[in-house]
Each structure stands twice: as structure tokens, then as C-alpha cells.
Amino acid sequence: MPCTRAYAPVVRFTHRRTFGALLLLLSLSLSPSFAASLLVKNARLITVDPAQPDVFVGWFSVDAEGRIDALAAGEPPADLVADSTLDAAGRFVAPGFISAHSHIYMSPVRGVGFDSTLYGWGSALGPILKRTTGDDIYWFTLHGALDFLRNGITTAYDFTNSGVDRIAAVGLNEKVPYGVQRPGPFEENQIRAKAAAGLRFVNSVGLPRVGPPDVTRARFENVLEFFNDFAATEPLAMKMAISGGVQRAPDIGAAHLEAALMRDHGLLNQSHFLESPERVDEQQAKFAWYEEAGALGPQLIFGHFIQVNDEIVTKAAETGCRMCWQPTSNGRLASGIPDVTRYREAGMIVGMGLDDQSCTDISDPFQNMRIGMYTMRALHSDAAAMPIGDILFLHTLGSAELLDIDDDVGSLEVGKYADFLVVDPRDPDTGPIHNPLASYVLACGLRNLDLVYVAGRPVADGTTMLSYDETEVRREVDTRMARIKADIAAAAAATSTDS
Known part of the structure; x- marks a missing residue:
């Protein structure tokens, strides 16, 4: 009672x-x-x-x-x-639930790459996303933020879309890909869209290589300056973070740049890492890059952290690294089951996220909790491996603690x-x-x-x-996606004619 x-x-x-x-x-x-x-x-x-x-x-x-x-x-x-x-x-x-790992702009791209693992799913999305503009991404993000709110997610850690297309740099021996910016702004529009929807958020920005490290760094710091000015008058904007990209980086320079920004600006860095069962040896070898760069510690959050070994888990826990768990997308993309029970016993702080709205399909935190709880119990053949109070904690206060925002959200307490x-x-x-x-x-x-x-x-x-007129959002999203699909069809027809 x-x-x-x-x-x-x-x-x-x-x-x-x-x-x-x-x-x-x-x-x-x-x-x-x-x-x-x-x-x-x-x-x-x-x-x-x-x-x-x-x-x-x-x-x-x-x-x-x-x-x-x-x-x-x-x-x-x-x-x-x-x-x-x-x-x-x-x-x-x-x-309200906290999604500590999200890609909100992906909301209108559901049902794509539906029977693929991570890399195949990403390739299926490519033709759509590379045709988006900054204005498109504003409306796509607004659509996703409203979807989160309707489903009881009141705070989200959001990996933003940079709008940078990767191309090979000039020079046959060049190993570092540089990127070209599509019409924007991209990150700034995503910040505005989440606030317009009424969603509380941590804004995470990547480091696409648009030039040498100083150019890439300057691009990031320009977004950071915009965010700080925006957050000064908008309490929904909680903090900035780094979208770590070492898993796909060609060299250790990415780890050094991330570590420098973490240190210089006091930022969290959530890095997609050890997610897919593909290319495991390559991924695991890059853990040493973070260690050598001095990035291991409480500011580093590993998103997914599935394809680990004993040495990686021990070192991550000993240095205070954290982990974010996405049970629904891990199942949808056949990425595997992270042993969250083991990580927590080792002392790691763990939170939960709804991940990409096109690979969780329904942004349902109740479902996400239960899938997580069921998989832990099945993995350990132990109904006590993930108690009901623990799984609710992980998707609320635990995620707030993961993101260092637990003074403000995550539980119903005076002052929050x-x-x-x-x-x-x-x-x-x-x-x-x-x-x-x-x-x-x-x-x-x-x-x-x-x-x-x-x-x-x-x-x-x-x-x-109640926070926004969805009629306008649906009209904008449908119109913009129709244009993108028409462009894809035209390109396919041109290729067919050429061949």
C-alpha cells in the first residue's frame, strides 16, 4: 500500500x-x-x-x-x-524520462534500413541525409523533439547533425578526409528547434574534419559560443557536450582534439564506441587512443559499449568513465547486449537513451526500460539482475547523474x-x-x-x-521529405540512363 x-x-x-x-x-x-x-x-x-x-x-x-x-x-x-x-x-x-543518448533530427526517417545492422542501416540513410539543408534539419529536429515530449521524455542528450559531407582531400596520398558544409546553419538550428518545442536538452556537437585541427576546433568553439549565448536566456538549454568520433576516425588525432576540448572547456564527451559486432578488433584497438590522449575519466561517456573485453571494462571503470545504454536500438540493429549489470558492479555510472528515432521506431521509454530489464535478466538467468527500481532509476535520475545535471532534473525534489x-x-x-x-x-x-x-x-x-502547433510541423516535414525523395528518384533515373 x-x-x-x-x-x-x-x-x-x-x-x-x-x-x-x-x-x-x-x-x-x-x-x-x-x-x-x-x-x-x-x-x-x-x-x-x-x-x-x-x-x-x-x-x-x-x-x-x-x-x-x-x-x-x-x-x-x-x-x-x-x-x-x-x-x-x-x-x-x-x-519525466531522460534520454541520455539521442539523435532527434532523425525522427522523420523511420522505416529505413529496417533489416540491417549499424553500417548497412547508416548507408541506407545516407542518400536522404546528404540532401538535407539547415532549414530541413530545423523542422526534422522540431518534429523529433515534439515526439519525445509526447512520449514522456522531458530531457534529452542530443547528438546534432553537422551538415558536413565527407570527401577525400586533394592528393592521392592524403589519408585524412576533409568535409564540405551544406547550406546551414545546422547546429544552431537544432538548438533553436529543441527550445521551440519545449524540450530540455544537453546539446552535443561533433568534430567533423573540415580542415586541419585548428580549423576543426574553431568551428566547434563557434557553436559553443552560440550555445552559451543562447543558454544565458533559455533554461531549456542545459549544457554543451562533445559527440566523440574516435570509433570512425582514421588516426589518433581525433582523440587528442576531443581530450583538449574536454580539458579546456570542461565538457562531457559522449563517444559512440564499441557498438557494432562488425570491425570489433579495429574498434577495440582505438580504446588505447583515448588512453594515450588522456581522455579517460568521468568526463568521458561511452555510448553503447557492447563489444568490450575484460581489460577495457577494468580500465574504463578504474578511471571513472561512464556508459550509456540503448536497449531498443541495440536489439533493432542486432548490435548485441552490453552487460550493464557487470559495468555497474565494476563501479561505472550508467544511464539510458532512446537513441536514433529511426532505429527505435517508437520513442517509448516504457518499452526501452522493459527491454533493458528483460535482456539483463535473460543474460544472467537471474530475475534480480535488474530490479524494477533500478531500471526506473537508470532512465531518470541515473541518466541525470550520468550527464551531471542531477541538481536540476531526474527526480521530484525541492529545488529541481x-x-x-x-x-x-x-x-x-x-x-x-x-x-x-x-x-x-x-x-x-x-x-x-x-x-x-x-x-x-x-x-x-x-x-x-500543447507546446507547438503540429499541423505546421507536419506540413513542413512532409514537403521537405517529398523534395528529398524526388531528388533521390531523379538521381537514380539519371544513373540508369547513363548506364
């Missing part, structure tokens, strides 16, 4: 919010009433706060900044005044943003509730998702988006 014992409002002290928390305590103790922007009451709260019970019936209030300013079990104070009230009786209220889901286990009916947490993790899904809130404001009501 849900815990209903009385709690005083919980105040979360952090190095950034101690003063505000003290003011809150004073206001609660000295004022005859206190005001809130939003009051949520009668909720089955799943806070994912380790200091709280798994599930309890209670309430919380949200301030004008969109942060939780009080939270407790039982009934809210009679003198609490709020601009709006959400009575969540009978429903779960839980933190009120990014949350309202989920009704009785519509459609999942049956009597024997264990509330088990019902939420095992039996609920997108069909039960009623409302999605970001910073205390509703952004989705069922499948209806």
Missing part, C-alpha cells in the same frame, strides 16, 4: 540553492499562507528520490521559475494558494525543475494495484500517459501537443 505518513515539506539544499531554500523555510514558518504557480495534489508520487519511499500519496507545489518549492506526503496546507491546481487522484506522478508525467494505471485499466512501483514500471505505458509537464507547465495532453 502507498505510504501516507505525514512529512514536513522537504527542502533540498545544494551549493547553488541554499539561500533560496532558507527563504522557503522562513516563508513556510512565518507567513499565514504561501503562493505557488502550480499545486499537484492527491498524487501517487514516484519521486525517484532515494531519501523518500518508492511511492506515497502526497503533493508538491511549483514556483514561478518552474521549480518544485515544497513536497510532502498527505494533504497540502490549507493556506497554500496556487494559480492552478492539478488533482491527480488515482494517478501516478513521476519524473517540475518536469513530470501523470500516468493513469486504470485508463486503460491495468487491473488492481498490488505493488504501485511494479504497476508503473511493468504494466503502464504510453497508452496510460495522460499529461506531460516541463517546468510546471503542460506540454502534452495525451497525444495532443
Whole structure:
């Protein structure tokens, strides 16, 4: 049964919010009433706060900044005044999911390369993506961000599209491919699109070789400057990161450049690494590049990290490297099953992502959780290998910890943003509730998702988006994709005629 014992409002002290928390305590103790922007009451709260019970019936209030300013079990104070009230009786209220590894611009390219592994799937996407402009990518990203929000993903780590086509540099002996930029801007448009949708995000930018290392670095730092200026007035933009590319790099220079930017700007680097069962020896050998460059450590996140060996796991764990797990795409692309249980036992911080929307097909965090849990239990023949509380943690607070954004998101706690889901286990009916947490993790899904809130404001009501007019988005995406498909067909016809 849900815990209903009385709690005083919980105040979360952090190095950034101690003063505000003290003011809150004073206001609660000295004022005859206190005001809130939003009051949520009668909720089955799943806070994912380790200091709280798994599930309890209670309430919380949200301030004008969109942060939780009080939270407790039982009934809210009679003198609490709020601009709006959400009575969540009978429903779960839980933190929004975090996708700690995403490629949001890929949302309109589903159903391509459907029976291929990673490299074949990428080749199938190539003819479409190389014809996109910066304007196309804006609308594609907006489409994907709205899709994430509708499905309960309120924060995403997003690998952006650089819009750089790789070509061979002049000179028969040149081993380093340089790239040519398509009409843009690309990264800047993706930043704008995610904010326009209302999605909270960590923005990850790659280092395509557009010239010598100093030119490539300057390109990245220009995007970083744009992001920092944008984030100064847009709280949805949380931080910048590096999209590591050593797995596909021709030489160790890529690792040295990534390590230098990590060090000089204090950035996280999430690198696609050891993903595919193809080219395993080549991939594993490049782990030494990161080690030699001095990149191993808590700032380095390995995305996928499937095709490992004992030495790599030991060294990654000992140096504090982290890992992000994409169960759905790992299955869809036949990439394999990372032993997440083993990584966590070794001490690695692990988060979860929905990955590329064209290789997870439905951006469903409930499904992603369950696929992950089921594969760990099957891999170890042990139902305790991935408990229900652990898998929910990994897709919420665990992912926030992975990305060093857990002061702001990942759980329902005082001081954090009120990014949350309202989920009704009785519509459609999942049956009597024997264990509330088990019902939420095992039996609920997108069909039960009623409302999605970001910073205390509703952004989705069922499948209806409230944060943006989707009619315009669908029209733009359909028109632009039709143009791209026509271009592909014309090129194929020309090739056929030439032959």
C-alpha cells in the first residue's frame, strides 16, 4: 500500500540553492499562507528520490521559475494558494524520462534500413541525409523533439547533425578526409528547434574534419559560443557536450582534439564506441587512443559499449568513465547486449537513451526500460539482475547523474525543475494495484500517459501537443521529405540512363 505518513515539506539544499531554500523555510514558518504557480495534489508520487519511499500519496507545489518549492506526503496546507491546481487522484506522478543518448533530427526517417545492422542501416540513410539543408534539419529536429515530449521524455542528450559531407582531400596520398558544409546553419538550428518545442536538452556537437585541427576546433568553439549565448536566456538549454568520433576516425588525432576540448572547456564527451559486432578488433584497438590522449575519466561517456573485453571494462571503470545504454536500438540493429549489470558492479555510472528515432521506431521509454530489464535478466538467468527500481532509476535520475545535471532534473525534489508525467494505471485499466512501483514500471505505458509537464507547465495532453502547433510541423516535414525523395528518384533515373 502507498505510504501516507505525514512529512514536513522537504527542502533540498545544494551549493547553488541554499539561500533560496532558507527563504522557503522562513516563508513556510512565518507567513499565514504561501503562493505557488502550480499545486499537484492527491498524487501517487514516484519521486525517484532515494531519501523518500518508492511511492506515497502526497503533493508538491511549483514556483514561478518552474521549480518544485515544497513536497510532502498527505494533504497540502490549507493556506497554500496556487494559480492552478492539478488533482491527480488515482494517478501516478513521476519524473519525466531522460534520454541520455539521442539523435532527434532523425525522427522523420523511420522505416529505413529496417533489416540491417549499424553500417548497412547508416548507408541506407545516407542518400536522404546528404540532401538535407539547415532549414530541413530545423523542422526534422522540431518534429523529433515534439515526439519525445509526447512520449514522456522531458530531457534529452542530443547528438546534432553537422551538415558536413565527407570527401577525400586533394592528393592521392592524403589519408585524412576533409568535409564540405551544406547550406546551414545546422547546429544552431537544432538548438533553436529543441527550445521551440519545449524540450530540455544537453546539446552535443561533433568534430567533423573540415580542415586541419585548428580549423576543426574553431568551428566547434563557434557553436559553443552560440550555445552559451543562447543558454544565458533559455533554461531549456542545459549544457554543451562533445559527440566523440574516435570509433570512425582514421588516426589518433581525433582523440587528442576531443581530450583538449574536454580539458579546456570542461565538457562531457559522449563517444559512440564499441557498438557494432562488425570491425570489433579495429574498434577495440582505438580504446588505447583515448588512453594515450588522456581522455579517460568521468568526463568521458561511452555510448553503447557492447563489444568490450575484460581489460577495457577494468580500465574504463578504474578511471571513472561512464556508459550509456540503448536497449531498443541495440536489439533493432542486432548490435548485441552490453552487460550493464557487470559495468555497474565494476563501479561505472550508467544511464539510458532512446537513441536514433529511426532505429527505435517508437520513442517509448516504457518499452526501452522493459527491454533493458528483460535482456539483463535473460543474460544472467537471474530475475534480480535488474530490479524494477533500478531500471526506473537508470532512465531518470541515473541518466541525470550520468550527464551531471542531477541538481536540476531526474527526480521530484525541492529545488529541481517540475518536469513530470501523470500516468493513469486504470485508463486503460491495468487491473488492481498490488505493488504501485511494479504497476508503473511493468504494466503502464504510453497508452496510460495522460499529461506531460516541463517546468510546471503542460506540454502534452495525451497525444495532443500543447507546446507547438503540429499541423505546421507536419506540413513542413512532409514537403521537405517529398523534395528529398524526388531528388533521390531523379538521381537514380539519371544513373540508369547513363548506364
